[in-house]
Amino acid sequence: MNQKQNALLSLQGLKSYYESRDGSEVAAVDGVDLELYPGEIVGIVGESGCGKSTVVRALMRLLDPSSARIAGGKAVFCGKDLFGLSEREMCGIRGKDISMIFQDPLSALDPVYTIGDQIEEILKAHEHISKSEAKEKALELLREVNIPSPELRLNQYPHELSGGMQQRVVIAIALACRPQILIADEPTTALDVTVQAQILELIRELRDKLNIAVILITHNMGVVAAICDRMLVMYGGVVVEEGTCKEIFKAPKHPYTRGLLAAIPSIKEEKEELYTIPGQVDVMKVPIACCRFYKRCALAADICRRSEPELKGEGGHLCRCYM
Ligand code: ADP
Numbered sequence: 001m002n003q004k005q006n007a008l009l010s011l012q013g014l015k016s017y018y019e020s021r022d023g024s025e026v027a028a029v030d031g032v033d034l035e036l037y038p039g040e041i042v043g044i045v046g047e048s049g050c051g052k053s054t055v056v057r058a059l060m061r062l063l064d065p066s067s068a069r070i071a072g073g074k075a076v077f078c079g080k081d082l083f084g085l086s087e088r089e090m091c092g093i094r095g096k097d098i099s100m101i102f103q104d105p106l107s108a109l110d111p112v113y114t115i116g117d118q119i120e121e122i123l124k125a126h127e128h129i130s131k132s133e134a135k136e137k138a139l140e141l142l143r144e145v146n147i148p149s150p151e152l153r154l155n156q157y158p159h160e161l162s163g164g165m166q167q168r169v170v171i172a173i174a175l176a177c178r179p180q181i182l183i184a185d186e187p188t189t190a191l192d193v194t195v196q197a198q199i200l201e202l203i204r205e206l207r208d209k210l211n212i213a214v215i216l217i218t219h220n221m222g223v224v225a226a227i228c229d230r231m232l233v234m235y236g237g238v239v240v241e242e243g244t245c246k247e248i249f250k251a252p253k254h255p256y257t258r259g260l261l262a263a264i265p266s267i268k269e270e271k272e273e274l275y276t277i278p279g280q281v282d283v284m285k286v287p288i289a290c291c292r293f294y295k296r297c298a299l300a301a302d303i304c305r306r307s308e309p310e311l312k313g314e315g316g317h318l319c320r321c322y323m
């Protein structure tokens, strides 16, 4: 990765709040910075409720304006301020320059259209091509995501495919317009373990071949270990640790990161009971003036209850902790 080239995507102090029932605001994302460079796979990891999905939904402008708002910060893609674009301009980027895939492939596919129709539709929406060209391209895309007998698959409906094959189709659709960024939000969570590994391998293979940048969201450190280059650990709407996977797996700094690492299920040894971090993710009501993790932290001291530590460190390995 060459840090001197321009970032493809840059999030600066992104804040995204939801209105809760009692009228207060929940700081789902509370000041997140992220730079993404071509060809890298960056993991965002943390337990459910830490704000991972809200980060990417905010930058894609997919949040429901009746309950959520961008409370601050910027999202810049290839020099364009995404929050300053019209909805029409944003539609030109979504699905074309930046594509997204989700946990459940079946809900991303339309049950009443064939696989071929669904791939051709996205091609025709963003490119001026004929029906036969679209069909040829759809076939190529199915081959690219290693779907066996692609000619046959073109005429099948989503329910006729296995979960793993469905996710491959979803990835083919996401790649149809040759995006620069692929955002994958828990892409393997609904799949069984062997299929999970195959989908991760596919994402890595496509990154190598197409040089796309990938943001991979997961609650599973094992997934990060399998394919990410760099990672952000999120807790309570903020990044608590950030760095290359190599550094963080070798020497995790934040107590939360250590907890997540201890909770990775081992494939080799059947442990009696898997470690879990005590307590649960708090709902972060603004304003917040403490370490967001202190209630669950074995190392918490007085200062952790009184003020929030900054994210800091050297050589790109950053940590938000007083201890
Ligand atoms: P993650 O993807 O890490 O599981 P989310 O981004 O989905 O986390 O959620 C972060 C926080 O925002 C959680 O506390 C969640 O309860 C809250 N939240 C998410 N979506 C909504 C919503 N539509 N309305 C209100 N609160 C929400």
Ligand code: MG
Pocket (backbone or CB within 6 Å): 052, 053, 054, 185
């Ligand atoms: Mg999520």
